[in-house]
Amino acid sequence: MSAAPPTVRLAPDELAGAVGERVAGGRRFAGLVASGDDAGSTILRAFIAGGPSFEVVETELPAGVSEYPSLTPSVPAASWYEREIHDLYGITPAGHPRLDPLVLPLAGTDRAHPRPGSSTAVGQLTLDRSPLPAHVTGEGLFTIPYGPVRSGVFESVEYLVESYGEDIPHLRTRVYYKHRGIERRFSDLRIRDGVLLAERVEGTASVAHAVAFCQAVESLTGVDPTPAADLVRVVHLELERVACHLDSVIRHTEGSGQAVAYARMSLHKERLMRLRARLCGHRFGRGVAVPGGVSGPLLLEPADALAGIEALEEAIAKDMAVLMQTPSFLDRLRSTGTLPSDVAEIHGALGPVGRGSGVVNDVREDRPYGGYRLLGVDVAEPEPAGDALARQRVRLEEISSSFSLVRRALDELSASRAEPTWCRDMPEADGLGVGWVEAPQGELLYLVEVRRGRIIRTAPRTASFHNLALMPQAFRGDILTDFVFIEASFGLSMAGVAR
């Protein structure tokens, strides 16, 4: 695994300029996370993609200083990050255009801030019924609050649709309903317990979160997993990607009333979940990744696993081929929810959302890790159209490239004769590590700080959080009935957004 990321430390008023300069120079802003300590000071760390690792540009706000010049005016993608930090740390980015609460309620801002990274007392959240004020005003305009209790089996989130009937000129999302205080919950956990919690940050991407967490810890100790353990991780990571992409397809077929396609795709997903359980004992691959490797070998012989995977791959491909020629399905996706390429590029859109708008950020290719260094990745071709159909096409291509990776990983595993070491001993090491994984939703970054075997701070930067900020931009010219397709084609997890 990589060593500590290259880090530049600056004064608080230099941060915005330094990050803005790097982004203007063509590098990608990948996130901004804060970390507090018990003395009251806070460190802000901006992640800049480019090169073999992520560059960290950081600044320290001493106790008593609660303001710094905002990044958002020069780097719009920082907006949600700064809102979240404002919620959790009470730090104000001066000059931020719209500092609405994001993960915490509107009312009761006088309570003690959670300040993840610190162990100071936190005020329990209180119930909040205050509505968000309308942003768009004009004759006949009204706001439709959609959620947090949804019409169907969905994760809770509130969308505020500002509309004058059918068109949606403006959309806002309110994610605080699902905020669970996960980042603060990591504090003081033992590392092995931290992995279990990481698996529950975004439960549909459990393997990606566990592996990213483990890689961050492994980067501290310098102990890499054995190649065999890395390959087992790849098998689970890629099957998880297929499951998530199938879920997006299922929601598309449900929304467009394709009853048979819905039943077929749901059947494939169930078979896939069962195969995953046969490989590790858990339908979501929990318990597989542990710091130093994996908890054990695949529970199926590679030949049996391969047979199951090939059968599934063929069945899915056949049905997908029919689905992609079903006009009543395609009509709902075509030119629906178009995310313009330039918007996606400026924001640094991740995963299938980015690729569907012609922006390729695949951390498996850009900064290879674990088994991908051995196997290589055929990254799906970008689809520049930017609509829900383009994102669907990207997912179909990713499904087939994931299956191919799984097959190659299984081949490599069955070729090795000696019984490999599944988990290497991890010495205790203090410090700050960064891990990354291409999760089904896109690039996932983990920052983990450890002291004497205990976690000080864990900051999962999910693609769901990064990409959700883009969703309102995809509503240009779309109407209320397109909503389900835009949401499903983004394929995000609210658990990963609100944390």
Add this chain to the structure above:
Amino acid sequence: MAAWLLRGLREGVVTTRYPRRPDDYGESFRAAVSVVPSAASPSDARLADLCPTGAISVETDRVLLDRGRCVVCGRCVTAAPDRFKFESGPEVASVRRAALVVPKAGEEGVDLDGLREGLRTQVKAFRRSVHVRHVDAGSDGSEEWEVSALLNPVYDVQRLGIYFTASPRHADILLVTGAGSIGMLDPLRTTYDAMPDPKVVVAAGTDATSGGLVHPSYATAGGVAAAVPVDVWVPGSPPSPFSLLQGLILAMQVLSGEAVGR
């Protein structure tokens, strides 16, 4: 259209016959952890330290495991296989929270055959359909997948008269997932209040039961019982579709006034 129809027909019947007949996959799924009966003295306090959620408690003469707190990570099974084992089979839900603590006082096992006979006759007797309203109260997202799976052709809960509804006005059963995030307590309560009587609440998953690994937290209430009165508890992280199905059948029993004291 014809292409789709043929594809569907060619597959044949894939639907499980549970609960009328046991299901091979349901039987093999690791749904919970049990305490192995042992003659050896259990008073080894270190057993309790094995558990990341504090589900294991050691008393002077026995070891107890609270499935309502257990996230089925299996760490205790790996570290002390003579004391703990995985339990397969879907029947882990209960109408009493205290019954999730195993082994129950005075008995080491559960009368599974009797329970299954009850489930079978219940389904036969149940002529009315029930409508289920799902609410996510701070889940990790995986529970929603397992709840949705109940609608796939393998579980196909409509065959048992179970329907999911968007409107709480039509709902008989409130199926709640998640650790009880503070933000969702109010909307959850509002949904419950909007449902007509009689109504039954199912806490789906270890998070919904106790908060699981997420609790304690400044932003969660440690389970959904903080907002609504829970009638059926389904452990699991997440619970498998089979466990959820058994929980829903128990909820149907509660609705029809036949709840067994399990």
